Amino acid sequence: LHTVVYAQQTADISTLSEKTLSTILEKDRTYYTQGKVADYIPELGKMDAKAIAFSVVGKDGKIFNAGDVHQKFTMQSISKIIALMIAVSEKGEANVFDKMGYFGSDKPFNYFSNLETTGKPLNPMMNAGAILTTSLISGDGEKPFLKILDMVRFITKNKTIDYSKTVYESEKSTGHRNRGMFYLMKNNGLISGNEDQLDNYFRQCSIELTAEDLAKIGYFFANHCVRFDGDATYKNAEMAKLVQSQMLVAGMYEFSGEYARTVGLPSKSGVGGGITVSVPGRMGIGVFSPSLDQHGNSLAGYHMILDLVKQYNLSLF
Numbered sequence: 001l002h003t004v005v006y007a008q009q010t011a012d013i014s015t016l017s018e019k020t021l022s023t024i025l026e027k028d029r030t031y032y033t034q035g036k037v038a039d040y041i042p043e044l045g046k047m048d049a050k051a052i053a054f055s056v057v058g059k060d061g062k063i064f065n066a067g068d069v070h071q072k073f074t075m076q077s078i079s080k081i082i083a084l085m086i087a088v089s090e091k092g093e094a095n096v097f098d099k100m101g102y103f104g105s106d107k108p109f110n111y112f113s114n115l116e117t118t119g120k121p122l123n124p125m126m127n128a129g130a131i132l133t134t135s136l137i138s139g140d141g142e143k144p145f146l147k148i149l150d151m152v153r154f155i156t157k158n159k160t161i162d163y164s165k166t167v168y169e170s171e172k173s174t175g176h177r178n179r180g181m182f183y184l185m186k187n188n189g190l191i192s193g194n195e196d197q198l199d200n201y202f203r204q205c206s207i208e209l210t211a212e213d214l215a216k217i218g219y220f221f222a223n224h225c226v227r228f229d230g231d232a233t234y235k236n237a238e239m240a241k242l243v244q245s246q247m248l249v250a251g252m253y254e255f256s257g258e259y260a261r262t263v264g265l266p267s268k269s270g271v272g273g274g275i276t277v278s279v280p281g282r283m284g285i286g287v288f289s290p291s292l293d294q295h296g297n298s299l300a301g302y303h304m305i306l307d308l309v310k311q312y313n314l315s316l317f
């Protein structure tokens, strides 16, 4: 807990500027040297470890950017919050959570041995529950994936967003552990479809976007599913509560508890190096730096979030 500073003076949020973000970014830039770019999916290992970006969408949807603002990366596990929203809006929360838990966890994102005992995934944020969640979205073939992609495009108001076919192929050809979970859940009667449903999970993980896009996603869930420009097509306070509560208890995997203590905000990380953060009712934060800690969370990304949170006293607690 060396990162906690007690009795700190905090600044007024109206002073937030791109300068604030770039000052924090420069301070935390070198954290990438202490971590490692994910290479268990070969295509991910090709990311430039030095790339770094920091975005905030604040009051009235105002956007602040610093660093490599045009750098795209794959959203990976951050796509799980979008899939959760779609599955719950189609099937209802009770039907989705009849098949999995609301649990936090002390286990890494690819843990699944409890599928042999309780038979159900712990939550929709770890891989098992996320693969199951995507399988619950209706439609044949790649339709469920296209719904996820369309929702990401809507929330970010960025129609150019697409998925990386090379990352997708790389995930598909090396994702044997995910394939194992898929068939174990099919065996348990939780999944009814064919392997197209697993492909949709691999595709959603391969959606490419920027830190600004992540900040817009964070803003959306922080504001009752209202878009940064005020579009209220999907406005739903309960959905925002559900998604943010899962982000808080499981969004950073087994680091979620310590993260709740130090940052204290609903957040979701991905092994592509992105983290999206919701400051309920106030703002969204998006960070990117591909070098990860042992839990699969962006190291410099975590420190940038932590510094911003301390500076403006943004923790919920």
Ligand code: DON
Pocket: 075, 076, 077, 078, 109, 127, 171, 178, 205, 269, 270, 271, 272, 295, 296, 297
């Ligand atoms: O399932 C996987 O292995 C990846 N495509 C996504 C995992 C992920 O992002 C975990 N996050 N930190």
